[in-house]
Amino acid sequence: MTSPIHRYPSLYVFLALATGSVVGHHVPAGAMWPFLAAGVVCAVGAPVVFVIYRKALISPAPLIATTLVCLAAAWIGAASYVARYAHTPAEDIAHQIGVIHGDILLHGYVVAAPRQDSVRTVCTIEVAAVGQERVPARGRVRLTVREAIPELTVGQTIVVWAQLSIPSDRRNPADFSYREYLLRQGVRSVGTVASRSHLQLVGQPPPVDRYLGRIRSFMLTALARHVRHLEARAILEALLTGSRDNLDDSRREQLARTGLAHLLAVSGLHVLLVGMLLYGYLGPLALRAGLGWRAMETFRSVVTLLVLTTYALLVGAAPSVVRAVTMTGAFLAGHLLQRPSYPINALSLAGVVLLIANPGVIFEAGFQLSFAAVAAIVLYVPAWQSALPEAWRSGAVRTWLVDMMLVSAAATIGTAPVMMHQFGQVALAGIFLNIPSIPAASLALACGILTLIASPVSSLAATAFGAVAETASLTVLAVAAWGDRWMAMLNVTISLSHPLLAAALMAGLAALYTAMPARWRWRASIAALGLVGVYQVLGAHAPRLTAIYFDIGQGDAALVRMPGGRTLLIDAGPADPYVDQGERTLLPHMRRYGLRRIDDVLITHPHNDHMGGLPALLRGVRIGRLLVSGAPYESELVR
Numbered sequence: 001m002t003s004p005i006h007r008y009p010s011l012y013v014f015l016a017l018a019t020g021s022v023v024g025h026h027v028p029a030g031a032m033w034p035f036l037a038a039g040v041v042c043a044v045g046a047p048v049v050f051v052i053y054r055k056a057l058i059s060p061a062p063l064i065a066t067t068l069v070c071l072a073a074a075w076i077g078a079a080s081y082v083a084r085y086a087h088t089p090a091e092d093i094a095h096q097i098g099v100i101h102g103d104i105l106l107h108g109y110v111v112a113a114p115r116q117d118s119v120r121t122v123c124t125i126e127v128a129a130v131g132q133e134r135v136p137a138r139g140r141v142r143l144t145v146r147e148a149i150p151e152l153t154v155g156q157t158i159v160v161w162a163q164l165s166i167p168s169d170r171r172n173p174a175d176f177s178y179r180e181y182l183l184r185q186g187v188r189s190v191g192t193v194a195s196r197s198h199l200q201l202v203g204q205p206p207p208v209d210r211y212l213g214r215i216r217s218f219m220l221t222a223l224a225r226h227v228r229h230l231e232a233r234a235i236l237e238a239l240l241t242g243s244r245d246n247l248d249d250s251r252r253e254q255l256a257r258t259g260l261a262h263l264l265a266v267s268g269l270h271v272l273l274v275g276m277l278l279y280g281y282l283g284p285l286a287l288r289a290g291l292g293w294r295a296m297e298t299f300r301s302v303v304t305l306l307v308l309t310t311y312a313l314l315v316g317a318a319p320s321v322v323r324a325v326t327m328t329g330a331f332l333a334g335h336l337l338q339r340p341s342y343p344i345n346a347l348s349l350a351g352v353v354l355l356i357a358n359p360g361v362i363f364e365a366g367f368q369l370s371f372a373a374v375a376a377i378v379l380y381v382p383a384w385q386s387a388l389p390e391a392w393r394s395g396a397v398r399t400w401l402v403d404m405m406l407v408s409a410a411a412t413i414g415t416a417p418v419m420m421h422q423f424g425q426v427a428l429a430g431i432f433l434n435i436p437s438i439p440a441a442s443l444a445l446a447c448g449i450l451t452l453i454a455s456p457v458s459s460l461a462a463t464a465f466g467a468v469a470e471t472a473s474l475t476v477l478a479v480a481a482w483g484d485r486w487m488a489m490l491n492v493t494i495s496l497s498h499p500l501l502a503a504a505l506m507a508g509l510a511a512l513y514t515a516m517p518a519r520w521r522w523r524a525s526i527a528a529l530g531l532v533g534v535y536q537v538l539g540a541h542a543p544r545l546t547a548i549y550f551d552i553g554q555g556d557a558a559l560v561r562m563p564g565g566r567t568l569l570i571d572a573g574p575a576d577p578y579v580d581q582g583e584r585t586l587l588p589h590m591r592r593y594g595l596r597r598i599d600d601v602l603i604t605h606p607h608n609d610h611m612g613g614l615p616a617l618l619r620g621v622r623i624g625r626l627l628v629s630g631a632p633y634e635s636e637l638v639r
Contacts, residue, residue: 010348016070017355020077021362029086032079039075042068081359085183093127093139094188096164103161105131106141106191109203113216113316114152115245121145121152124187125160140186142167145193153213155205161198162191171551172585174424174592184360212314216241222455223448226466235473236448238264239441242315251477256423257491258483259412259430263441263476267320267370271328273446274311279304279332294336301332319354319361320370326350327374343378347371368418376414381406383515401435408434413512417505420496424592429487437479444472495594500538504531550589552581555609559589566599575612582613587620597622606633 024035046068053061088094096104107129114123122144130137143162152158167179167190182190193199205213219241227233234246244252244264255261282300291299308325315321327346334341351371354361361367384406385393393399408431419426447469454462496502507528511521550557555574561567573581590596601623603611615637617623 016073024078024081035079042072155209157203232473259427500535572613582616
C-alpha cells in the first residue's frame with residue numbers, strides 16, 4: 001500500500017504553494033529576495049539529504065526531503081507573489097499617470113477577448129510603446145471605448161489615445177475591489193477612450209489568435225441565426241463561449257440567489273461533452289487504422305488534449321476550465337502509463353499549474369468555488385454512498401436521483417465557506433434546484449454544440465437542435481425564477497467575519513465526512529459546538545461601538561452598531577434609473593456581515609439622496625422601526 005505522500009504528491013506541493021501565496025500577500029516587497037533564497041536552499045537541500053543518509057539502514061531521508069520540497073515550494077511561491085504584485089516595475093505605464101496630463105498615445109496589442117455591448121467596448125492591451133516617438137514601455141491597460149467596435153479581436157495591434165488612471169479600489173467594506181481584481185490579471189492602469197476615432201487598428205492578430213477569433217465569431221453568429229429567444233441565446237453564449245455579456249444583470253443575480261450560477265461556468269461538464277466523447281470516438285477509428293493499443297491511446301489522448309486546450313483558450317482560460325482540462329490530462333496520462341489516477345491528486349496538480357501561472361488566482365472567488373466544489377464531491381459523495389442503505393440505490397431512476405442529490409449537497413456544503421467569506425450568503429435552494437437544472441443545462445450544452453456542428457451542413461438540422469437548446473436554456477431560467485420566488489427562505493445570510501466561526505464551520509464539515517471513524521466525527525461535532533459557544537461568549541457580544549459612513553457619492557448613509565448589538569442606519573443613500581445605492585451598496589454590506597435585521601432606520605429628511613435606497617432596503621432586510629423627521633415634502637418616492 002502506498003503512503004499518502006506517494007499517493008498525493010501534488011496535494012502537498014499545492015498546499016505549500018497556496019500557503020506561500022497567502023504569506024506573500026501580507027509581506028512587503030523587500031521580502032522577495034529572502035524568500036527566494038530560502039526556497040533555493042530548501043530545494044538544494046532535498047537531494048543532499050539522500051546523499052547524507054545513503055548508507056543508513058532505516059533512513060528518514062524521504063520524510064526530510066519531502067518537507068524540504070514543500071518548504072521550497074512555499075518560499076518560492078511567496079517570492080513569486082511578491083515579485084508579481086507587491087511593486088510596480090519601473091517601466092510600467094502606470095508610472096505615467098499623473099505625470100502626463102490629458103490623453104496619452106499608446107501602442108500595443110489586445111490580450112483578452114473584448115467585451116462589447118451597444119454603447120461601449122472593454123478590452124485589455126499589452127503596451128509596447130508610448131508617444132509619437134514610440135518610446136518603449138510595458139504594462140497592461142484595461143481600456144473602455146465609448147462605442148462598439150465589432151472588428152476588434154484578440155491579438156490585434158492598435159494605436160489609441162487614452163486618458164489613464166489608477167483602477168478604483170474598495171470604497172466600502174463589502175465592495176468589490178476592482179483594483180485587486182485587475183492586479184491579479186497584471187493590469188495596473190485603466191484608460192478611457194473618448195470615441196472610435198481615437199483608436200486605430202494597425203495590424204492583424206497572430207495566426208493562432210486570428211483562428212480562435214474566427215471560431216468564436218462563427219459560434220456567436222450560428223447561435224444568433226438558429227436561436228431566436230434572446231435570453232436563451234445569452235445562456236447558450238455563456239455555456240459555449242464563456243461570455244455573459246448579453247445576460248441580463250437581474251438574471252445573473254437570480255441564478256446566484258438560487259445556487260445555479262455555477263451552471264454557466266465553463267468547467268467539467270463542458271470537458272466531458274467536448275473532450276471525453278471525442279476521446280471515446282477516436283478509439284475505434286484508431287483501431288480500424290491498424291494502430292496498436294499504446295499507439296491508439298497516445299493518439300487519442302494527444303488529440304483530445306489539443307482540442308480541450310484550444311477550447312480552454314477559446315473561452316478565456318478561466319480557472320474552472322483550466323482545472324478541468326488539467327485533471328483530464330492527469331487521468332489520460334495515468335491511463336496511458338497504467339498508473340492509478342487519484343482525483344485529489346489530479347485536482348491538486350491543476351492547482352499547482354494555476355498557482356505557478358498566476359499566484360494571485362488563489363484569492364479569486366472562481367478559483368476557490370471551483371476547487372472547493374470538486375474536492376467536496378470527490379471526498380463526500382463516495383463516503384455518503386457507502387453509508388446509505390442499499391434500498392436507496394435500487395433501480396436506475398432512484399439511484400440517479402440519490403446520486404444527483406448527493407452531488408448537489410456535497411457541492412453546496414463544500415462551497416459554503418467560500419460563499420460565506422466572499423458573499424455573506426449560501427443558497428441552500430441549489431441542493432434541490434440542481435436536480436432539474438443540471439440535466440437541462442447539459443441538454444442545452446449538448447444541443448448547442450450540435451447546433452454549431454450542423455450549422456455549416458444543414459440549416460434545418462441546426463435550427464432543430466437550436467430549438468431544443470433554446471427550450472432547455474429557458475427551462476434553466478424558469479427553474480431559477482421559480483426557486484427565487486418560492487425558495488427564497490433557503491438563501492441563508494451568514495458571514496464568516498470571525499476566526500472562531502470559520503473554525504467551527506471547518507470542524508462541522510469534518511464531522512460530515514462519513515468515511516472518517518465515528519469517534520473522530522463526534523469529536524469534530526463537539527469541537528464545532530464548543531467553538532460556536534466560545535464565539536457567543538467572547539466574540540458576538542463583545543462591548544464595542546462601530547460606525548460606518550458609506551461612500552455612496554451624492555447622499556448620505558451611515559450604519560451604527562451599539563455595544564449591546566442594536567443597529568441604527570442613518571439615511572439610505574440615493575437611487576436613480578442607473579444606480580440604486582440601497583441595492584448596490586447597503587444590501588451587499590448587510591449580507592456580507594450577516595445582518596438580517598436593522599433595529600432602527602432614521603431618515604433625516606425626505607429627499608432622494610437620503611432615502612432613495614430605502615425601498616430596496618425594505619425588500620432586502622427586516623427593519624424593526626422606521627424613524628422620519630416629519631419634514632414636509634411631496635414626491636413619488638415619499639408616497
